[in-house]
Amino acid sequence: MPASALFAVSIESGNARIATSPLRELCKREGPDGVKDLRIVPLLYSDGRRDHDRTTRIAVGYCRLLQLNSGALKLSIVLQDSWKLEDIPVFIEGVQNDFQVLRQVHGAGQKQDVQEMESSVQHDLEKLVNENASHGGEYLLPRVAKTLCESSRDVMTAVRDLRYKFESGLALSSLEAHASDSYTHIVASLLQINVLCGRASDQAREASREGLWVYLCDREVYHSYRKLQDPTILNDFEPATFGMRPWIRSHDAAIRQCVQLQQQAEMETIAIQSLISSATGISSSREADAQSRFNLLVALLSIGIGIPGLFLAMYGASELLPLDSMGKLLLFAPVLVSLLGAAVIAWWKAPRGRLGKLWKQCAALTVVICAFMVGCAWYFQRL
Template sequence: MGSGDEWITVGSEYADGLNDGSERAAFARSGADVFLAAPFVRFLGERGQRRLVVGQARVAVTAGAKAELTVAVRACWHEDRGWRQQEPPAELFGPDLVADLPLAGPPDRTDARAAAVTLAKAVAESSRNEVRRLRGLRYEFEQRLAGLLANRRRDTLRPLLAQIVEISVAAGRARDQAQEAVRDGLWIWLWDEDAYRGTRPDRETPPAGGPAWLGTHQASIRHCAALDEQLAEEVARLHSMLSSMSTFAVAQDSEAQDRFNLLAAAAAAGLGVPALILSLYGADSFLPLDTFDRAWRALVPIGLTVLAAAVVALRWLPGMSRARHYTTAVVLVLALVSVLLFAGALAPGG
């Protein structure tokens, strides 16, 4: 977290409430002179095993004592086998949760207010920086959707939809934290109402003659407001993707029905035409299929008819037909001819 770490005690707790007013209780429980709470958003881990943590970082500083930075984890999402919400595991609660905060320098230990504001600003700025990783995750979803549309990857629609909904929920909950922080001025009003009134987000500069840390506090509020705005954009794009995917799902169902109808028609033509010929002219002269001459005269027309119907069906099949599709069709036709050959060889002679 930077220099001055020995002056800061880092802790974590699980608090899944929303707008529950726990900040006042946390301030009273800490016994600190200064208390601030900033929105906390962070991605942890490598790709494939990432976690998205959403919560609130609470800074409590007492004059002449150590600062306490406690992350109240509101919710956690895990990437393992698809993004989904889960209770935070025990190993999540450690100092790494707030590692690499963008501190310009060590907090001023001689001024509890300045130290608390410096830490809160670092948390707010770090959370805002994490939006770029959320944006990268959205790009991943869009790429998967493009591959699904082009049939370039083996993916399914419903799990992808579920993951997008989960991440949309995560972004929405992070927005809640940012909006609360902006509205309440990072809860500075708990110990300094004048500073709360002087650093509202609609003010471009802090009031003249105030302490230097007021400017830092106002910058923290701007970071929270920017976090809210950027998350709102991501949520809107995720919802737009969901709308597009619902339209795609309808088109996919229609395409599947067309594919089924075409395959059924091809199968009916491939099997019906030879059956009609045999019913008109009889098959007694070919049975049993105990010689090569009888076998090819009976089965080659059937095989060619079924193969022609299969090729036509694949050629006009909705979607992209690949070489493996034609290979599969040939294998199926050969299997059908083999079954007919086996059955014809066992049939009694005329």
């Protein structure tokens, strides 16, 4: 049998809730369409392995593995939610840079993205499952379930790398010298990763608690394995042992992978929440710095405009202008000193980044104007 024919693979986008009643009826049904064995495993998907380790799509959901009485094997993939990395242009110090944001893929307006996501997930999982199943042998279903759980747990590495990437971007954009619009995009992407990890943790927690839903076809394995996990559980079953089922080791490994997936997803959630709290503190600090710069700007304007206005009101503009003599220039000296003082303070206290360049340009322009006025006075005096 060719590898591509081992599993019939289908995919859909649906709700996270797993309906057990139809599956229970299938397990009770006799005939070739009845279900002999089944597993439901959590799904955390990333296309990073296929695309040269560059993650562009991430999805969360679950997989239904069914073995019919006829011997046919079916894999049904249900996507609960999906995300896509997109490049957007941001400007840092006036230079355009490409920046990636994590965007949720859903809704009728993104039908093409949903179809591309489903096609990517189906292609990669079908290849993964059939490569594992091509070795043949008995008890194929538990082994494939373990492979899918392990693959989902491995994807947490890609999620962690994304979090590191956005964390580094957050640290960079927090600096005044690199302040840009990317700050908001980073926080939004971190929130999306937090949602992603929360959903993955929920799926893994439910799968480990329900024993991959093996009780729908084999109650003894489910209750015995639960007794092995927690000896204080009150039931009539003995704890599971190595010889209970030939595939019990694969089942145990799959459950352990689900537990690891849950723990790692929860750790990522804690880390992201700490990052968001830090981002909130950084945002408050930036607002305080902006208020401080505004107060300084108002003070500089009061010096550069208020003092000259006061002297012009006292002596009259007609008495001081034009500056065609040194006497008038001496009377105008307080105005020049106030303008030069404001320019020096603006240059010295200029913030970093694009705003700081604007401050320095204004200060330099003020100095040039003052020098021009003095030069004009000296020129007219010599005439």
